Structures are given as C-alpha cells and as structure tokens.
Amino acid sequence: MPKASETVTELLDRLSVVVPDYPQPGISFKDLTPVFADPTGLRRIVDEIVAPFAGDFDVVAGLEARGFVLAAAGAYATGTGMVTVRKKGKLPREVHSEDYSLEYGTATLELHRDDVAPGTRVLILDDVLATGGTVGSAVRLFERAGCTVAGIGVVLELAGLGGRERLAGYRVHALQKV
Ligand SMILES: O=P(O)(O)OC[C@H]1O[C@H](OP(=O)(O)OP(=O)(O)O)[C@H](O)[C@@H]1O
Numbered sequence: 001m002p003k004a005s006e007t008v009t010e011l012l013d014r015l016s017v018v019v020p021d022y023p024q025p026g027i028s029f030k031d032l033t034p035v036f037a038d039p040t041g042l043r044r045i046v047d048e049i050v051a052p053f054a055g056d057f058d059v060v061a062g063l064e065a066r067g068f069v070l071a072a073a074g075a076y077a078t079g080t081g082m083v084t085v086r087k088k089g090k091l092p093r094e095v096h097s098e099d100y101s102l103e104y105g106t107a108t109l110e111l112h113r114d115d116v117a118p119g120t121r122v123l124i125l126d127d128v129l130a131t132g133g134t135v136g137s138a139v140r141l142f143e144r145a146g147c148t149v150a151g152i153g154v155v156l157e158l159a160g161l162g163g164r165e166r167l168a169g170y171r172v173h174a175l176q177k178v
C-alpha cells in the first residue's frame with residue numbers, strides 16, 4: 001500500500017520490475033508495464049514527465065512501442081496532439097527513416113513526412129533512455145522534418161550507457177536515474 005506522500009522515485013521502486021538477462025544475456029531489463037498498469041502510477045509519471053516542458057511544445061511524440069503509452073496520455077493531458085514514431089515498415093505513407101543501434105540490437109525508426117509541419121515544437125517521450133540510440137534517431141527524424149525538439153522526457157535513465165551525453169544540447173528530463 002503506497003503512503004500518501006510517496007515520491008515518484010518511491011513509486012517507481014515499488015512498481016517497476018528488473019528482469020535479468022532479458023532480452024539477451026547480460027541485459028538487466030527495466031520493465032515499467034506494472035507502472036503503466038497502476039492507476040496512480042500512470043497518472044503520476046505522465047504528469048511529472050510533461051511538467052518541466054509546460055507551454056514549450058505543440059505536439060507530443062511517442063516512440064514505438066512503450067513511448068506510445070506515455071505520449072498518448074501526455075498529449076491528452078496537455079490538450080496537444082500525438083505523433084507516432086514507428087519501427088520500419090509500419091507507416092503507410094511517405095516517411096523519413098533513420099537507422100540506429102540500441103542496448104540490445106539495431107533498428108530503424110520512421111516518421112510520416114507530413115504528420116508534423118515545419119516549425120512544430122516537439123516533446124519526445126519514451127520509457128527508458130539507455131544508449132540514446134532510439135531517442136537520437138527520433139531527434140534526427142524531427143529535425144529532418146523541419147521541427148524543433150523542445151525536449152525529451154523519459155521515465156528511467158540508465159546511467160553509464162551514454163544516453164545523456166549523446167543528447168548533449170537538448171533538454172532531457174528523467175524521472176529517475178538508475
Ligand atoms: O537508449 P536506447 O539504447 O536506444 O534504448 C532505449 C529504447 O529501448 C527500448 O525500446 P525497444 O527498442 O526495446 O522497443 P519496444 O518499446 O518496442 O519494446 C525502450 O523502450 C527505448 O525505446
């Protein structure tokens with residue numbers, strides 16, 4: 001049972017689950033699905049992740065797949081729209097495309113070329129920042145579309161994997177560093 005004044009760190013410690021050797025040996029996987037599934041947890045992390053950027057963005061971008069949960073809720077809460085940044089081959093119209101590597105593999109992210117107008121201020125949300133490969137790829141997509149990256153919000157930042165350094169020059173807000 002959470003105490004009434006639980007901090008976001010206490011909430012994340014209580015609800016998140018660490019899975020050793022997933023999806024491959026040596027990776028300590030931080031599973032936030034129990035946080036998303038908790039009524040207090042979801043509201044709390046969404047409110048806290050968008051708060052530092054209030055008034056500074058026009059649209060919220062979610063990175064497939066776990067970033068979609070945060071971005072849709074964040075857009076709804078702030079009365080903005082949500083843009084989906086998807087893995088390769090999922091968007092039906094013309095896209096910008098960026099390859100990247102992450103803690104446990106390589107992939108490609110895509111953005112519909114006309115989902116955001118040039119000049120749009122974009123808040124990018126995702127659950128975990130590890131190497132920064134995924135968010136870095138999304139930053140490049142939006143900049144190729146002529147947008148400004150207003151900020152980057154993540155629930156967990158895995159320290160020591162270089163994500164924040166890779167995003168130097170951008171506003172990065174993490175609810176917890178582990
Ligand atoms: O900072 P990085 O090293 O790039 O790693 C972080 C990314 O890895 C995970 O996504 P994953 O590609 O596993 O996709 P999923 O959300 O579809 O499971 C996570 O949700 C971030 O998007």
Ligand SMILES: Nc1ncnc2[nH]cnc12
Pocket residue numbers: 027028029030031102103104128130131158
């Ligand atoms: N260790 C990790 N746990 C959860 N998501 C991740 N994305 C990249 N590394 C991760």
